[in-house]
Amino acid sequence: MTFDAAAFANAATRALRTYDPGHDLPALRKRFGAGLAELGSNENPLGPSSHALTAIQAALPEVFRYPDPQGAALKAALAQHLRVDTAQITLGNGSHELLMLIAQCFADASTSIVFSEFGFAVFPIATAAAGAQAIRVPALPRDHATMPLGHDLKAMAAAIRADTRVVYIANPNNPTGTWFDDAALESFLARVPATTLVVIDEAYQEYVVESKVSSALRLLPHYPNVIVTRTFSKAYALAGLRVGYAVSAPEVAAVLELLRESFNVNGLALAAATAALADQAHVARARDWNLAEREWMAAALRKRELRVLPSQTNFVLIDFARDAAPIERALFERGVIVRPMGGYGLPECLRISVGTRAENERLLDALL
Ligand SMILES: Cc1ncc(COP(=O)(O)O)c(C=O)c1O
Structure with a gap:
């Protein structure tokens, strides 16, 4: 007897290709x-802070227990470091999980999601997994004077429709390495309807040295539709442990919490990330x-x-x-x-x- 599993997969899953x-x-x-x-x-070949490795050693005897489902210690440390409230933070098994979770919570087959050509690979996957329509906006041209292949924020704003629930942008972007400055982001946000969430993926933010580019966290008090995602996988060198976080309005975080798997960040990862954060x-x-x-x-x-x-x-x-x-x-x-x-x-x-x-x-x- 054979079971044609592929035929029974839901439409959104059937639309996916296996991750390469x-x-x-x-x-x-x-x-x-x-x-x-x-x-x-x-990855960061320098490796993590020695404090993170010590914290992992200290947490090892506790692996028979479930981790803190709230990740309270890490959230408190992040809240203090980022000057936000703990209710604004959602922890993820890497920021990849959070990018997927956002689409699953806010988009469905009756909505669309906007992202840039040459944007991060997870954006179209998250869109397809939610069954939403992908609106892929052409990137800046190859021969652009300053930002070849970068996000065209003007075109992205123009592409937003009444049914667009989410826009994904990465700053700086992977795989292009390109970025946009604070002024460009602010004029983009001014054009986005309040009913569309703007996810600003800042996986590489800690590496940025360009003075006109600061974290979008500063915009959260003015834009309740902004979600900033970050990760411990890059500059903090903890890619193997899978810890990311989203910072948003508390109301947005409360929605993400409905679908977040309760023990999504393991105990060693929580301990390591908390210690790594303290070693700036x-x-x-x-x-x-x-x-x-x-x-x-x-x-x-x-x-x-x-x-x-x-x-x-x-x-x-x-x-x-x-x-x-x-x-x-x-x-x-x-x-x-x-x-x-x-x-x-x-x-x-x-x-x-x-x-x-x-x-x-x-x-x-x-x-x-
Ligand atoms: C732009 C961007 N966002 C998010 C991620 C996901 O990182 P992680 O799931 O390890 O937090 C990556 C990883 O390469 C990335 O390049």
Whole structure:
């Protein structure tokens, strides 16, 4: 007897494609050992604060217990750090979970969701999973003077319809590394109807050094329809533990709470994130180191006449102006893992994370 599960899946699920997790990294670690340069997932190779590791050790004997379903200690620490109320914070198993949760709570088949071409990959997935209609807005052109492939906020505002429940924007954006400044965001928000939620994904915010770009958290008191998402996966270097958070109006957080799985953030992750947050000196070191290393890497790549797009993140996008698949393959065979961009509609580009100096040198050697 066979069971045609695919035929029974609901329409929203049937519309999904299986997530492409990239290369089989556990197998590659076995094959290349210490010679592997993992530059495909925008991790922070400096690793987390030692305080986070100590906190994990201390929390280990408690793993037989369920974690705090409210994550109260982490929420209190975040509230103090961000100068918001704990009722404004929703914790997630990574910010990925929160991006999905927002669409599930607020959108359905009778609504639409707006996001940019070349925006973060989870935005269309969250839209499809909610059964909502995707409105994908063309990005700024490739030859744009300052922000090639960046979000076109004017066009995004114009694309919002009466049935648009959510707009996703990432600042800075992955995979392009592009960003928009405070003035651009404010004029965008002024054009968004109060009935549309604007999700501002700030996964890379801690890396931003551009003075005209500040966190959208400052806008929350004026815009009850804004949700800011952040993560401990990048600058805090806790990607393996899966902790993210959303900051919103308390009323929005209360809705998210209805569908949030009660124990979505595990006990070790809660302890580690709370300790990591308290070590802002470590975050500052990560930011400074990333900036110096990224600029070193970008300069070395530009010296080879490669087009490196501007970035405020811990990765760069390179436009090879020809099919980049053979280049990616050649790097792969030399144990240098980067992220191909065909799935994003940018087959001429590769996204390369800032690695350790040794990894970056290996990349430059392998690119020859
Ligand atoms: C723009 C952006 N948002 C969100 C995420 C999700 O991060 P996490 O689920 O690890 O918090 C990522 C991860 O790469 C990202 O690049």
